[in-house]
Amino acid sequence: MTSETIFVSSTFREPEPPPVSDRGPVRWVRAHLLGTVPQVLLTLFGLWLLYVVVPPLVQFFLVDAVWSGTNRTACLPADVGHPVGACWPFIWAKINQLIYGFYPAGERWRVNVVYALGALLLLPLVLQQVPYKRLNAIAFFGVYPVVAFVLLTGGNFQLRHFLLGYLGFDALFPRVAPGVSVSWVFWTDYVLSSVLLAALAGGIARVVAGPDAVRGAVRTVATIMVPLALVLLAVDVNFGLEPVETRLWGGLLVTLVIAVSGITVSLPFGILLALGRRSSVPLVKICSILFIEFWRGVPVITVLFFATYMLPLFLPDGMTIDGLLRALVGVALFASAYMAEVVRGGLQAIPKGQYEGAMAVGLRYGPMMRLVVLPQALKLVIPGIVNNFIGLFKDTTLVLIVSIFDLLGAMRAAFTDPNWATPTTLFTGFGFAGLIYFVFCFGMSRYSMALEKRLDRAQRH
């Protein structure tokens, strides 16, 4: 062995830290703010923009704002003695009009119950951790609209007759004294009609497909007629609520009513239209395509005009539809068409093997769609559906053009009050309404983005 000294370090040396210019906050500032001359100029420009926009906004809405007062004199610079920013007492004075419209003060608790119930049902639906999603969805999309409808309108519609009555068999039914809470004529008619319908369906099924098909046909009729009976019963029964006409509704109430009914109606119809568009039956396909492309190709406001001014001309003489309901019909038309395109995207993303697999295990069209294709397709397009809801929510403002006072319309009406005519009233009102719209839309878009991320992770296995 030679006695050469060889030094072998048994440990790694600590690496030298990178130069100051290339680490920590200095590096970050160089990379993100002040790297090159154009970067510096951009940063200066950005800071200048911030300086121009943010301090005046804070100054206007918070620092110089007036917070209390009873009329316009509270917000006039001449009376206050300093430059006046936002005139918040204007909003406090109009807040009931903005939230309830002209809904009678004594009945506003009903609107509050509807708001609270909606929030209560929606919250667990959007939170991922909460179980019973299916039950929750049925409650929100199926039960809640009926409850809200009865609460808001007052229910007690005193239905007169069902199918047989329209066909002219009125005389068959016994006359009942008026004032009875449930109309027995209607319900006798309903039960008889249902039985007749079931018998008819069973008979046709027996002729076309043999005796085995009778049970299925009758069951199909029952699954339509029983839930319908429950809905009609809720509308018919007198709960002792004061009726409130829809022309008294307004403000946020109308905005939310239109948005939620648009959402609940457009989802099932959109799915049906999307299926129709991909159907192999030529007439169904053509009708679906024409329907979807027509309503998507024209501006939303023309759809509302169509529903408000043109549709009544197409209805039988003497049949009038409530103004709000007309707008809702218009909303349902275009919302379904938009929804159909979103759902179609999902249907197209499902590989052909899924359809073939479902058919290979013997599923017919209905079960194949319900059990195999739609669950996967809808899950894929949930973010798209939520984005669609954002668009629908923004489009609710358009009803003010057909003289229905939604939040924006109520705000616009409030601007005309001479009691509150000050130089800053308009900016205050737009700031407040803008904040409400922004909170709703921004919230939904964040939710859709989070959902997209989660689904993306689930897709990537």
Place this chain on the structure above:
Amino acid sequence: MSDARLSDPALGRRRWSWTDPKLRSSVIQIVLGLVLVWLVWSFYANAQGNLSRLGIASGFGFLEDRAGFAISQTLIPYNENMSYGRAFLVGLLNTLLVAFLGVILATILGFLVGVARLSKNVVIKALASAYVEVTRNLPPLFQILFWYLAVLAALPTPRQSWGVGLQPLFGALGSGLSAIGLGFLGAPLSAFAADLGAPAVFINNRGLMMPKPIFGEGSGLILAALVLALVVSFLIARWARKRREATGAQFPVFWSSLGLIIVLPLIAAALVGFPVHMDVPHLRGFNFQGGLSVIPEFVALLLALSTYTAGFIAEIVRSGILAVSKGQSEAAHSLGLRTGPTLRLVIIPQAMRVIVPPLTSQYLNLTKNSSLGVAVGYPDLFAIFAGTTLNQTGQAIEIIAMTMAVYLAISIVTSLIMGWYNKRVALVER
């Protein structure tokens, strides 16, 4: 064997089975067809009854009748003695004008903001994100009303108009510099501003006033020169592309075309002795006279539509650029291309493939949203026709159908053009 099959009673029934797709399809079609026929017939019958009961005329004869209302912005000659048909045309042109300008503004703004959102600079990135979130999450009608009722109404009266031009700009710069103690810089600027002519563009609460060019005799030659320049530029571009594909040599197409388009009309104008002069607006009494005045409704609608749509375009541009993989720019850099050519020749052409289809639908949305101008009284197709004309004649069916047909036609034409473009830029796969 085959005889036995035919006589099997079970087979006879199967021919009528509900599970037979052919039978099912024809039954569904017959039922749907009957329902449609009934629907159309009952609509028709009801409409007939309702119209005669309400005393509303039907047919398109009303288009020839005297309109009797004035329109605040007309691109073609119009007065209230002209027909509803003429008013329809005026409205259509107004719609196309605001849609065309809106598309251009929204595209420029949207591309700028979209690129800014991808910037490394955090301040710019945050500002661009804030812009996108605010514009996309507020209803377009809200934005139109905001610009019209709050912003434009708060502008000064005509007597205190804001002048737009070099003089006010330098004047403001000069006084600003003087105010922060840089008088030695500010004073000459103010003096320079005083030497400049008065501004020719004014903004006030009655809209935007600007000079109107008046074309005198011989202006046709200038127009001809412009057309010639455009044609020559087009030919140069074709020749340059062919030469590049054959030899790889580059030719400065953009600069040469720009030069042609500027120089040729200038030469023509010099030849005929500059027959164009400007009709500059000037204050007389309480309002401006002369020049071209743009109504505030148009300004509000244009601003709201283009800023709203720009938010969506920005997101489309951002995702389009992100869709081009990083390897593309790395490969371009390693071939020796600098940042500019890399963007122009490699990144943008590929990003456009992703950008164009959603961009088309945004253009269509902007065009359709221009009908919201009715809320502020901008005389577009919808306001004139479905608004005023419907009120006066009551012929809801014809008028709403015509309005819808126009928007549908615009939609169809746009999507045809964009489909053609999309096919041209689509990836050529082997």
